[in-house]
Amino acid sequence: MLLARKMHLHYGPIALASILILGGGLWQYSLGTKGSPATGSSLAGLVVGSIAAGIILFELLLWPRKRLRKYKLGRTKFWVAYHLWLGLACGPLAFIHSGFRFGGTFTTVLMALLVLVLTSGVFGWVMQVFIPRWMLGNLPQETIPSQIDDVSLLSALENRQMLTVALGPKPPNTGKLVALEDQLSALKSGLSVPSMGNADAMPGLDKSNAIVVGARQRRDPQRASFGQDLADDLNGADRIEIWKQYTLVIEPFLLKNIVPNSTRSTSRSPIGNLQRTQEWFKNLQASCSDSAFPILMALQSTVEERLQFDAQRMAHAWLHRWIAFHAGISVMLGVLLIVHIIQSLRYM
Numbered sequence: 586m587l588l589a590r591k592m593h594l595h596y597g598p599i600a601l602a603s604i605l606i607l608g609g610g611l612w613q614y615s616l617g618t619k620g621s622p623a624t625g626s627s628l629a630g631l632v633v634g635s636i637a638a639g640i641i642l643f644e645l646l647l648w649p650r651k652r653l654r655k656y657k658l659g660r661t662k663f664w665v666a667y668h669l670w671l672g673l674a675c676g677p678l679a680f681i682h683s684g685f686r687f688g689g690t691f692t693t694v695l696m697a698l699l700v701l702v703l704t705s706g707v708f709g710w711v712m713q714v715f716i717p718r719w720m721l722g723n724l725p726q727e728t729i730p731s732q733i734d735d736v737s738l739l740s741a742l743e744n745r746q747m748l749t750v751a752l753g754p755k756p757p758n759t760g761k762l763v764a765l766e767d768q769l770s771a772l773k774s775g776l777s778v779p780s781m782g783n784a785d786a787m788p789g790l791d792k793s794n795a796i797v798v799g800a801r802q803r804r805d806p807q808r809a810s811f812g813q814d815l816a817d818d819l820n821g822a823d824r825i826e827i828w829k830q831y832t833l834v835i836e837p838f839l840l841k842n843i844v845p846n847s848t849r850s851t852s853r854s855p856i857g858n859l860q861r862t863q864e865w866f867k868n869l870q871a872s873c874s875d876s877a878f879p880i881l882m883a884l885q886s887t888v889e890e891r892l893q894f895d896a897q898r899m900a901h902a903w904l905h906r907w908i909a910f911h912a913g914i915s916v917m918l919g920v921l922l923i924v925h926i927i928q929s930l931r932y933m
């Protein structure tokens with residue numbers, strides 16, 4: 586995506602990087618003796634080394650540049666294109682500068698750190714291209730990351746409402762639903778929401794706390810359509826089994842990390858991944874009558890939605906952690922580079 590659609594942005598930096606590598610390499614080689622290239626202190630070595638150091642400084646500037654977006658400092662896509670290709674050129678340029686040798690311990694560590702920065706850069710670049718694409722194709726329920734908990738909470742509330750309408754009030758001996766008042770007030774303080782009509786019958790939710798969020802309504806219109814017809818078809822054993830499984834397994838999974846004490850770790854939950862979820866719902870379906878099928882499908886879709894949110898969260902975490910790692914070791918590289926320059930100036 587970065588390369589294919591906006592290739593023209595990359596021609597300039599690719600040409601510049603190639604000229605620097607070819608020109609610097611040939612120059613350094615031409616100053617050598619008996620077929621071996623000159624050292625880092627030759628004129629070519631010093632010029633190429635200074636260019637590499639200048640590029641590293643430019644690469645580091647991407648960080649403050651991001652925070653100074655309000656000042657017109659050139660378009661981000663140009664900065665990033667030069668960042669990628671000149672950054673990549675730094676590896677060969679550093680090697681040319683050193684006369685194709687690793688030198689002592691300090692310069693070897695410096696070189697290794699540079700290789701690590703470049704490798705992490707390429708890794709992150711590839712991730713930035715593929716993760717959004719993968720999310721687009723595999724996570725159709727993707728939502729705004731900061732609202733994942735809110736959407737999951739609303740999902741649990743909608744499920745309670747749906748089960749109450751379709752199965753009747755929650756029977757005794759089917760576990761205890763957690764109270765959601767605190768989470769609801771927190772949610773209400775962040776959203777402007779009208780009240781929900783059918784709140785009377787909802788366990789764990791009093792009328793004053795009832796909410797509906799417009800954005801949520803589009804997600805699963807199927808859930809709103811269950812009514813008395815379905816309730817008439819379901820037998821008592823279905824009602825008990827569905828309420829029980831909802832209370833003990835499904836809702837704790839939907840509310841994990843949202844409601845204290847409701848958390849059930851993903852690895853221990855029988856619905857902690859897509860394969861287990863499909864298997865688990867198949868078994869639940871087998872233990873209920875055919876009339877329960879639509880309601881179980883609706884519940885399964887909320888669990889699968891939650892699994893997609895988890896995957897989305899993980900993808901975002903990877904993108905953020907990677908950039909922190911890349912930026913962190915880049916700063917270390919910058920510091921060691923300054924030490925290297927000071928040491929070399931003393932030596933000269």
Ligand code: HEM
Nearest residue numbers: 641644645647648669672673675702703706707710912915
């Ligand atoms: C000496 C070499 C390099 C240094 C010192 C360096 C340093 C940095 C810094 C400081 C950032 C900003 C981090 C932030 O926004 O918090 C950054 C971002 C980035 N770097 Fe590098 N980098 C280098 C080489 C590379 C290479 C070779 C690549 C890939 C080919 C690369 C890919 C990226 C990408 C994709 C970003 C994120 C750009 C964005 O989306 O804004 N970097 N780098």
